[in-house]
Amino acid sequence: MTNIADIKIPDSKLAVQAAELLREHGDDLLWNHSNRVFLFAAMKGNLNQMKYDAELLYISSLFHDIGLTSAFRSEDKRFEVDGANAARDFLRSHGIPEASIRLVWDAVALHTSIGIVEYKEPEAALMNFGVSYDVVGKNFDLISAEARQQVVAAFPRNDFKHGILNAFLEGFKHKPETTYGTINADVCEMLLPGYKRPNFCHHVLHSKWDE
Structure with a gap:
């Protein structure tokens, strides 16, 4: 059992196997980030008594960024959907009820849909x-500096800002x-040589409609 900043990290058989899957296919950056995400999310839930x-x-x-990894990335889907599909397959293989699977799928697939x-x-x-x-x-100040420090001590950032991009x-x-129409297009525009962001207005004005 692991408690960090008064948050217990789930240690059920299902949770441990999910963690092992990310450990196998992800790297330290995704592992630390995914655990920090859970801890900060749980803190928010507790603060709001949710x-x-x-x-x-x-x-x-654990699954929200696994679609970035070579094991789970597809050729034609958003990485969020790849992660959601991987989570769905994992949960179905363990006989988890469909209602719970749909909840996890939505959480992963929509996590960048601000x-x-x-x-x-x-x-x-x-x-x-x-x-x-x-x-x-x-909402940085919503969580105390002490709690943040405990989380980062357990799951270091290690130049996370550049690493995650x-x-x-x-x-x-x-x-x-x-990435069209998503915040991920910003990453391509900044870091992918030769990439030109598609423009929605251009698509509207140059559609095949005769008007």
Whole structure:
């Protein structure tokens, strides 16, 4: 049993196997980030006295970026969907009820869908909080400096700001078209040589409609 900043990291058989899967196919950057996401998400849930399933929140956090890895990245889907599909396959292989699987799928698939996921079920909304907190420091002062320090001591950042951008690029540089309309297009625009962001207005004005 591991407690960090008064948050217990789930240690059920299912949770441990999910963690082992990320450990096998991810790297230290994704491992530390995914655990920080869970911890920050759980803190937010506790602060707001929200009812949430800690095991499902943890598994969602472990899978949310696994679609960036070579083992789970597809040729034509958003990395978020690759991660959601991987989580669904994992949970189905363990006989988890479909309602729980759908919840995890949504949490993973929508975790970058700003302005939408915040209004989903607690597990999805909380994981988005954890992701936003760890990646861009959104609502940074909501969590105490002491709690932050405990989390980072257990799961170090190690130049995370630059590392995560490179991890994003590696995960979808072969399919930049999947980033259209998402925050991931920013990564391609900044780091992918020759990439030109598609423009929605251009698509509207140059559609095949005769008008």
